[in-house]
Amino acid sequence: MNRNVTLLWNGLIPENPIFRLALSLCPAVAVTTSVKNGLMLGLAVVFVQVFSSCTVAIFKNFIHPRIRIPAYVIIIALWVTVIDMILPVYAPDVYKQVALFVKLIVVFAIIISRLELFASKEPLLPSFFDGLGMGVGFMFGLCLIGAIREFFGAGQLFGYDVLGFKPLLVMILPAGGFFVIGFIMATFNWVEYKITGKIPKAGGAH
């Protein structure tokens, strides 16, 4: 298989940032009360991840290794500021609900860890696909949690009434997010156990 396609696929399932690497969990619980919010923050993360990966890949020869972490943070903060100014113009309603978390993308561990582990060593094109894969994987995770919580908590999907009643109100409450992630992680473990026959070790939790 083409390497770039492998990189994309890697980010989506085998190294999914939320469920497998257990990185950047805060937004995964916080904004996922509906699919729309998850999609919105996911798009912002894809944007920041792709652009900062590319920026680092281009300028990696000019960044002194000893100051690389502050340099990465500034690069990420730059792109976060850009998306933070773009989003309120095009989607003001959804932005209001995820505003704080769009700003907090700066401290999402997933982005800086991809810069450090991948983009700082590889050329532009693989970095682009790695960033895209990780970003889309993150968005996939957010949307999955959002869909489960919105469906069970509000009986809706994408804001449209599906069930007509609210089966489990607890799902949109703060606690629901924690439960859903716990169960999805366990499901991922269970599937892997069925396929490979052993329990995978838990992720790094950062």
Added chain:
Amino acid sequence: MKIHRFPVILCAVFAVLVLAVGPAIAQSVGSGSFKKDKDIEISFGVPVDEAWAKDTANYSVYEKPDPDIKVPVESVTLDSRRVNATLKFKESLNTAGEYIVEAKNVTSEGKVIGSREFVVKKSEVQLLFAIFLGAMIINNFVFTKYLGLCIFFGVSQKKETAIGMGITFTVVMVLSAVMCWALYTFVLQALHLGFLKIIVFIGTVAIFVQAVDTILRKINPYLFKKLGVYLVLIVTNCIILAVPLINADSGYGPFSSLTMALGAGLGFALALFLMSCVREKLEVCRVPPVFQGLPIAFIVTGLFALAFLGFSGLAIF
């Protein structure tokens, strides 16, 4: 069994605050006070006529900065002694602001005794206490705002590390929030560069943590050995960036910012300590294999979040 000093200290701080603030609140009720976010209570001092008091046209209410925008009164109720009146409003009031209530031609036992004006506002201490309680318990950053989860799951495995992290975090949080406030107010706002706040805040926090690391290493090697490992981790904590951003967005002053940061820090410490107690017990429990590690930690956190939901009704003021 060893008794941990940490929760005792936490309780003591809490008790002192309650004792210090309690009397202040009791005295601060001037001529009017907020009952709920839609009610204002005023006291006339003398019994007034019921027919006059129930007529909403006799009152005009506005928020201090804009006297032209009147807030419509929906209904008025008198207490049994006919001295205190409660004004109900359709819209929620901004309880952090200051309202003026003007009562025209106050009528007492058939005679008009002139107009009265009431100033309704919360005292500074009351506001600060509300911010503190809100940040620490009602809107606990971990359990209801879901921030700082990465560190929360990372260091809550042992009580020892949880306490170390809690203390270090609170100190760094308070100092860096005050610094961010000063930078935002005196540099960014003065130069109209508000949009740069994300870059400036994260830079400030990172530099500050690095500075504390260096200074502590030289000045107090013992303390550094105990708390040094947590310092580096703090930069990756979302709360440390979220608090200055919230302060900046809600336009808090220096004391409000400080209180907010203190509440956030102590709230995080509390969450860490509670979680570490449970996780130490979890070690010896038989957890289903696929749930071991993070999944069960998430579900325990969910249960904590449910419990903390109970505090959401805690609107004392």
